[in-house]
Amino acid sequence: MSLSENLDSEKLWEVRMRAGRPVTVWYAGKGYFLTRSGLSDDAGAAILCGAEDIRSCVIGASEHSVYAYNDDINRGFITLQGGIRLGICGEVVTDDGKILTVKNYSSINIRFPHEIPGISKCIIPGIVSNLQNILILSPPGGGKTTLLRDLSRRLSDEGGYNVLIADERAEIACCKGGVPGMDVGVHTDVITGSNKTHAFECAMRSVRPDVIITDELFGAADAKIVKEAIGCGVAVVASAHASSPESFAQREICGALSGVMDRQCFITGKSGKMTVTEINYRSDG
Amino acid sequence: MTDRLLITVCLGCLGALIGFAICSRMKRRAEYFADLDGFLSVFSDSLAFTLDTVPGIMKNYATHTRLLQKQLEACADAINSGEKADLPSGSLSREEYTFVSRLLCDLGSRSVPSERSAVANYRQRLDGYAVKAKNSYERSGKVAVKLGFLAGMLTAVLCW
8 A cells, every 4th residue: 555645635634653663654644554455444354563563664765775874864854855754663673882884673653744834934924024033943743844835945046145054854855865855945955964063163164054943952062052143143043942931041052142032932733733922023123 | 311311410519519508618717716816806905905885896807707797797786885795606506606706795894904814814715615626627528528429429329
């Protein structure tokens, strides 16, 4: 059974395969089990997934070249054509703290990216005419990456800014073979796979961006490089995980970015609807 | 008499041609194994430097033999389509074909150090087949042509 032929790809968000468990599909905002005849709520009729199925998926996703994708697998994901993303769980093999490889894959999560052109107009309408440093906060799956992608496209196409995406996990532009899998704008450059410090340094020294877009800020090192970029006159639009504005206030990065960003927006997305809460606004920014 | 002579020459040539075909087959087998070893050498180099994907290496490798070219194309297509590879066997024996099928379908399923070690093992085993095929060609190739010619002549004489 081919999922892409039998389901509406616009409504298909996620397929999860766990060894010895039924295959589950997140479709049209609801979770289902995958059966031979389609999607169902009945777990008893679901297709059971074996460890060998998962291994075959990982090998297939790596173009039968696990060695070439080993770094990606070690980081826990493989990016496929069109930005589809295969998250991988398994036993991590380490040597003296260094991750060598992942073996005995136990589960995979196939996520299908979606573009919602214009979504950022509703949330941050004036950014094209008034470029600001913005931090977008959201729980996982809240729509941060979709929003960043649309912001990149707008800033690039509508604003004419040179946008640089520091795409550490290839989630925003979904580059495959150097070509973005998503529309991120004509004036957009993408650095994929590098940590933020390296990507920001490369960008500021040699690419001359007007704005850097990046996702999932984490820890003091990320906060430091964001400060550096803003200090150098480059605007930064970034995202970070937070289950609520209050929980974000407890995180180290919140303190490290205090007074740095012009705006902080907390967004939540459920069943295709996105709501935004402005946390603070530095009018002097 | 002229007819008989003509038939004798024709049968002799036919026998020689059959012998030549057998000789060519032996030569192709020897060249095939050398070609396959060359492919594995390129694959090993890629493991050390460029980390190209298996289908990419298979498509870009400049083969010297038609059989390996067809096998690599079939294997690369099977990998890209996610289907099981059905490789042509050509002049390979069943044992050789099983070995080659396993080798080509097994490439790329490990991390770099494991892949390197697996390829080294495969090349070692391949060397055994290559030496056997080369010796067989050198020893029996020309003999096959001569024997074919003689067999043709003998058949003609028996027909007289």
